[in-house]
Amino acid sequence: YADFATDIAKENGRDQFHFYTAALHERLDQRLKIEKHLRKALERNEFELFFQAIVDTRTDRIVGMESLIRWNSPDLGRVPPNQFIPIAEETNLILDIGEWVLWEACRWNKTWQKQGLPPVTVTVNLSSRQFYDHKLKETIVRILEISGLTKDSLEIEITESMTMDVGRAISTLKELKQLGLQIAMDDFGTGYSSLAYLKEFPIDKLKIDQSFVKGIETNPINASIVNTIISMARNMRMKVIAEGVETEEAQRILKEYDCHYMQGYYFSRPLCGEEAAQLMSIRNID
Numbered sequence: 508y509a510d511f512a513t514d515i516a517k518e519n520g521r522d523q524f525h526f527y528t529a530a531l532h533e534r535l536d537q538r539l540k541i542e543k544h545l546r547k548a549l550e551r552n553e554f555e556l557f558f559q560a561i562v563d564t565r566t567d568r569i570v571g572m573e574s575l576i577r578w579n580s581p582d583l584g585r586v587p588p589n590q591f592i593p594i595a596e597e598t599n600l601i602l603d604i605g606e607w608v609l610w611e612a613c614r615w616n617k618t619w620q621k622q623g624l625p626p627v628t629v630t631v632n633l634s635s636r637q638f639y640d641h642k643l644k645e646t647i648v649r650i651l652e653i654s655g656l657t658k659d660s661l662e663i664e665i666t667e668s669m670t671m672d673v674g675r676a677i678s679t680l681k682e683l684k685q686l687g688l689q690i691a692m693d694d695f696g697t698g699y700s701s702l703a704y705l706k707e708f709p710i711d712k713l714k715i716d717q718s719f720v721k722g723i724e725t726n727p728i729n730a731s732i733v734n735t736i737i738s739m740a741r742n743m744r745m746k747v748i749a750e751g752v753e754t755e756e757a758q759r760i761l762k763e764y765d766c767h768y769m770q771g772y773y774f775s776r777p778l779c780g781e782e783a784a785q786l787m788s789i790r791n792i793d
């Protein structure tokens with residue numbers, strides 16, 4: 508990294524050198540700090556799983572809950588997943604964290620079912636390493652069995668960047684499909700996956716990235732991208748979830764486009780397990 512700093516310094520002249528080395532030091536420092544505390548976080552019980560509602564556009568009912576991990580570190584405070592998940596991924600800690608997420612998601616779904624709430628699917632975000640881990644299938648089977656959940660209670664989210672190795676991605680996805688799980692492509696539209704391959708992937712749902720959904724009310728280009736993805740998905744027998752629905756107007760437009768599912772702050776922020784149960788009992792029981 509010293510070489511990198513020197514290269515930048517050469518390009519920018521001497522004044523910039525101190526600026527860049529300081530910035531790089533700070534970044535590296537923060538990274539190492541996160542890594543150090545992340546190693547202990549699981550055993551110290553510092554993670555909590557939150558849930559965000561996924562709503563059926565036609566019925567307005569909650570049909571799913573996306574699991575979103577939260578880390579409350581006594582030393583670093585609340586660290587957002589976008590900051591620590593990539594580090595967990597690089598250090599292989601993601602395998603244990605990811606398995607904890609699967610257990611916790613299934614445990615909560617079973618709890619909600621026992622409380623007599625109408626059944627929902629919990630969705631879990633997989634990281635690349637988890638997706639390509641040989642033990643994933645076995646782990647999921649065990650978790651479903653021990654949690655006492657049926658296969659339709661759990662859904663998996665992957666991203667386009669995880670499918671660069673097309674052959675391996677297809678065979679892994681087929682294995683998960685054999686288990687009876689539903690699979691969604693997250694952040695759709697932001698990656699580099701080719702549409703030619705998309706039809707080869709056994710994927711059930713596309714989650715349109717929030718960057719397209721936000722401003723759908725005011726930006727005709729976004730609106731036409733969203734509408735196009737919805738009709739493409741329909742032709743490919745896939746369902747669409749719009750992420751980042753923040754306003755009544757966005758919701759109205761998505762209804763007009765007949766988008767299957769919606770998710771976003773307009774319906775609910777991510778909530779802890781108890782709050783999620785409360786929300787479901789308000790929205791899903793007449």
Ligand code: C2E
Nearest residue numbers: 574575576588589592608632633634751752753771772777
């Ligand atoms: P994601 O899977 O695309 O999750 C959606 C993110 O958008 C969440 O951020 C959610 O809180 C946020 N969001 C939802 N609705 C709205 C909205 O209406 N407006 C805005 N501005 N934001 C909204 P969060 O929880 O910070 O998670 C960020 C990312 O971290 C996730 O993106 C996912 O890629 C990753 N992540 C979260 N939990 C896990 C996990 O358990 N495992 C793995 N591997 N990754 C996770």
Ligand code: MG
Nearest residue numbers: 573632664693
């Ligand atoms: Mg997701």
Ligand code: MG
Nearest residue numbers: 693694714750
């Ligand atoms: Mg997303």
Ligand code: MG
Nearest residue numbers: 632666693694
């Ligand atoms: Mg994301």
